[in-house]
Amino acid sequence: xxxxxxxxxxxxxxxxxxxxxxxxxxxxxxxxxxxxxxxxxxxxxxxxxxxxxxxxxxxxxxxxxxxxxxxxxxxxxxxxxxxxxxxxxxxxxxxxxxxxxxxxxxxxxxxxxxxxxxxxxxxxxxxxxxxxxxxxxxxxxxxxxxxxxxxxxxxxxxxxxxxxxxxxxxxxxxxxxxxxxxxxxxxxxxxxxxxxxxxxxxxxxxxxxxxxxxxxxxxxxxxxxxxxxxxxxxxxxxxxxxxxxxxxxxxxxxxxxxxxxxxxxxxxxxxxxxxxxxxxxxxxxxxxxxxxxxxxxxxxxxxxx
RNA sequence: CGCGGGGUAGAGCAGUUGGCAGCUCGCCAGGCCCAUAACCUGGAGGUCGUGGGUUCAAGUCCCACCCCCGCAA
Numbered sequence: 001x002x003x004x005x006x007x008x009x010x011x012x013x014x015x016x017x018x019x020x021x022x023x024x025x026x027x028x029x030x031x032x033x034x035x036x037x038x039x040x041x042x043x044x045x046x047x048x049x050x051x052x053x054x055x056x057x058x059x060x061x062x063x064x065x066x067x068x069x070x071x072x073x074x075x076x077x078x079x080x081x082x083x084x085x086x087x088x089x090x091x092x093x094x095x096x097x098x099x100x101x102x103x104x105x106x107x108x109x110x111x112x113x114x115x116x117x118x119x120x121x122x123x124x125x126x127x128x129x130x131x132x133x134x135x136x137x138x139x140x141x142x143x144x145x146x147x148x149x150x151x152x153x154x155x156x157x158x159x160x161x162x163x164x165x166x167x168x169x170x171x172x173x174x175x176x177x178x179x180x181x182x183x184x185x186x187x188x189x190x191x192x193x194x195x196x197x198x199x200x201x202x203x204x205x206x207x208x209x210x211x212x213x214x215x216x217x218x219x220x221x222x223x224x225x226x227x228x229x230x231x232x233x234x235x236x237x238x239x240x241x242x243x244x245x246x247x248x249x250x251x252x253x254x255x256x257x258x259x260x261x262x263x264x265x266x267x268x269x270x271x272x273x274x275x276x277x278x279x280x281x282x283x284x285x286x287x288x289x290x291x292x293x294x295x296x297x298x299x300x301x302x303x304x305x
Numbered sequence: 306c307g308c309g310g311g312g313u314a315g316a317g318c319a320g321u322u323g324g325c326a327g328c329u330c331g332c333c334a335g336g337c338c339c340a341u342a343a344c345c346u347g348g349a350g351g352u353c354g355u356g357g358g359u360u361c362a363a364g365u366c367c368c369a370c371c372c373c374c375g376c377a378a
Contacts, residue, residue, distance in 0.1 A: 040378050044307055047378090209376080243310085244375065289375045290310035294317075301330050302318030 002028045003187050006082040006102070010035040010049045011089035013168070016176040017109055018051050021086070022058060024180045029060055031080055035091055036064040069095050077101050084187060087141060088175075091120075096143050104187055106141040109179055111171045113137060113153055115201035118146035123171065124164045125204035127229035128222075133157050134167060136175040138182045140193045147201075149193030152182040163231040212236040216262030220252055220279035240264060240288070248293055249285035256280055266303060271296045 007018055007029050021027045032055040040047040055062045065073040074097060077085075084104040087094060099106050112122035114137040119125075126134040135155040142148035154174050158167060185191045212234040214223055227236045227250050237246045257265035257272040257280055264283075265272045271283040287293040 038378065039307090042307090042374090042377085044378075246375085287374085288310095291317095291374065297330080298317045301316065302328090304319070304328085 002026055004082045005029050006031045006085050008033045008085060008087040008090040009051050010091045012050060013089035013172055015050050016172045017088050017179050020176045020180060026184050030082060031061045033063045036066055068092050068098060094141055099141060107183060108139050108141045109175045110137045110146055114139060114146055115196040115198060117202055117204050119204040120206040121204045123168050124229040127158060127162055127164060128226050130225055131158055136171050149195050151186050151191055151193055154178050163228045165232045207234045209234045214238045217276035219277040220275035220281045223275055223281060224250055224252060243289040246287040247283055248287055250281050250283045253280045253282035266300055269297060269300060
C-alpha cells in the first residue's frame with residue numbers, strides 16, 4: 001500500500017521532485033498545496049504556480065491557501081488523512097499545528113548542506129561565498145526555519161564556473177533522485193532523524209532585484225562570484241549613463257584601466273571595470289535597459305564615446 | 306489598458322529645427338607582408354517594424370496596429 005502524501009511546493013525547485021514522486025508507485029500524492037495565482041509579468045496577467053498545472057493534469061486536487069495559518073487551511077488538510085507532508089520550495093512558513101497534522105510529520109527537501117545556508121537563497125549564497133561544495137538535505141520540519149533534524153544529505157561540488165542556475169538544476173536533479181528512497185526508508189522506520197549542529201548554522205535572506213546592484217568597491221573576485229551566483233536570479237546590474245545595465249557574465253582580467261573604481265572603460269575590445277581591490281573585471285556579456293542580451297563585442301560595436 | 310525604453314545594412318548603434326541614409330564590426334574583391342585575427346584601397350548590402358494621414362518633401366510630425374526589452378510581480 002502506497003504512502004499518502006500531500007505535496008507543498010511553488011517554486012521551480014519543486015517541479016522535478018513532484019514529477020518523480022508522481023511516477024513512483026510507492027507514493028500517492030493525494031493533494032497539492034501551492035501559492036495563490038498572482039498577477040505577473042509586463043501585463044499583470046494572472047499566472048499559476050508551476051506545479052498547479054502538473055497536478056491538474058493528473059487530476060490531483062490543488063489548494064492555494066492565502067494563509068496556511070488559517071482555520072480553513074487547517075481543517076482542510078486535517079480532513080485528508082495523509083501519512084506525511086512533503087515540502088519543496090513552498091515559500092510559506094508551516095505553522096506548528098499544520099506540522100502536527102500528519103502522523104509522520106513534514107519532510108522538506110532543501111538545496112544546501114544544512115545547517116549551512118538556512119533560508120531562501122541557499123544556492124546563491126553558496127556560490128557567492130565561495131563554498132567548495134553544496135548539496136541537498138532532506139529533513140524533518142520543525143517550528144523553526146530549516147532547523148529540524150536531518151534524514152539525509154547528498155554532497156555536490158561547486159565548479160569554478162558554476163552559475164546559480166547551473167547549480168540549481170544539478171541540485172534539483174540530485175534531490176529528486178534521492179528523495180523517494182529516503183522518504184520510503186523514513187516512512188518504514190529504517191532511518192531516523194539526527195539533530196542538526198546548530199552552532200554551525202548560517203543564514204541567507206530572500207533576494208530581491210535590488211540585491212543585484214553591484215558594489216564595485218568590493219574585491220573583484222567577490223563580485224565575479226556574485227555575478228555567477230545571482231545568474232539568473234536576481235541578476236546583477238549597475239548604472240551606466242543613467243540606464244540600468246545588467247551584467248550577465250564577467251571574468252577577472254589581466255588588463256588594467258586608469259578609470260576610477262566602478263567606471264566602464266573599453267580597451268582592446270574589452271569592457272573593463274576596476275574594483276575596490278584595484279583588480280579589474282572584464283564584462284563579457286551584458287544587457288542594457290530596453291535592449292537584448294549582448295556579447296561584449298556587439299556592445300562595443302555600437303559604443304560611442 | 307500597471308510604469309518606462311526600443312524596432313534604421315548580416316550584428317551593434319547614430320541620425321540635430323522635416324531637405325541626397327551614416328558610423329563601428331562583419332562580408333566580398335584587390336593591395337601590403339615571411340605571415341596575420343594587424344594595416345591600406347575599393348565594393349556589395351536598407352521598401353528606415355506595418356498600415357494610414359499632414360507636406361513640394363517624412364527615418365524625422367500625427368493616428369492606429371504588430372513585435373522586442375527594462376522596471377514591477
